[in-house]
């Protein structure tokens with residue numbers, strides 16, 4: 001086992017997801033933050049001077065003087081970058097990510113652009129780490145590859161459902177209450193979202209249906225509504241499930257409690273899904289709870305009615321549902337392919 005650090009780049013480092021990458025990579029045991037980009041207008045500026053920092057805690061000191069560099073493959077190679085974390089908008093990612101892959105980079109992306117390609121995994125290490133093998137179909141180890149993570153709502157749902165797969169999931173009814181950080185920065189106009197809820201998030205309901213099936217290799221009927229709410233961080237989801245088997249509340253609790261990651265990855269919590277019977281739990285104000293912060297999915301309000309199981313979950317959309325999930329995917333990659 002080699003204990004070197006991998007040089008990594010963050011592409012789109014000034015956005016909501018990019019800021020989480022910067023925070024989590026500022027002190028990572030396996031990855032060394034070596035190259036940072038944003039849109040062209042920021043090139044040459046110091047990170048702290050150009051970013052509008054929206055995290056609910058201080059910017060780590062080591063990030064302040066990092067220079068925003070040009071999005072240039074040769075310069076990235078010269079810097080020794082192997083792993084690239086992409087937080088680009090989907091439209092930009094659609095062109096840029098295949099190019100990065102073609103240039104030999106190992107791309108871990110948050111964008112939806114490549115999620116539905118047959119040979120591109122939508123990876124959540126706790127639920128489907130075997131799908132990492134798909135990168136061989138993209139040409140790895142001779143070439144670069146792209147691994148995506150799921151849409152943020154789907155990530156939380158997949159985490160809560162993975163331990164329940166064994167009961168045979170027939171239908172999923174899900175309603176989401178999604179925070180504004182999910183729309184990026186600056187995102188929605190304060191005029192539209194202050195003191196309001198918006199019962200439409202373009203493309204989101206379709207993404208949940210497609211992605212949950214691909215991630216968990218299941219084929220349930222999915223009924224989804226997604227709503228934007230005036231909350232800063234964390235997506236809440238109410239879920240009702242029908243199963244092939246008769247499932248009791250205690251079966252669900254013990255499935256969540258026994259759901260532990262086999263791989264010892266730095267970004268994987270010891271208990272990835274945490275259930276509480278506290279009647280008012282979970283709430284978005286706990287989005288940054290847990291160790292590592294924001295990586296735990298919380299569940300509560302469990303009930304059974306007419307054979308259906310219902311519950312509420314909370315996922316931190318920009319940490320577990322985005323940058324933290326990508327970093328965990330890269331950790332799963334270097335572990336599975338014996339690079340450390």
Ligand SMILES: NC(=O)c1ccc[n+]([C@@H]2O[C@H](COP(=O)([O-])OP(=O)(O)OC[C@H]3O[C@@H](n4cnc5c(N)ncnc54)[C@H](OP(=O)(O)O)[C@@H]3O)[C@@H](O)[C@H]2O)c1
Nearest residue numbers: 012013014015016017038039087090110111182184185322
């Ligand atoms: N927010 C979430 O909860 C969430 C969750 C899961 C997945 N995602 C996905 O993650 C990606 C990033 O989301 P976000 O919310 O962080 O978006 P965002 O806040 O809009 O940030 C986008 C980033 O990309 C940069 N960028 C934009 N156009 C560029 C270009 N042409 N060339 C180089 N850089 C460019 C921006 O730089 P400037 O600041 O200089 O413009 C910024 O750093 C999206 O694909 C999104 O769908 C988001």
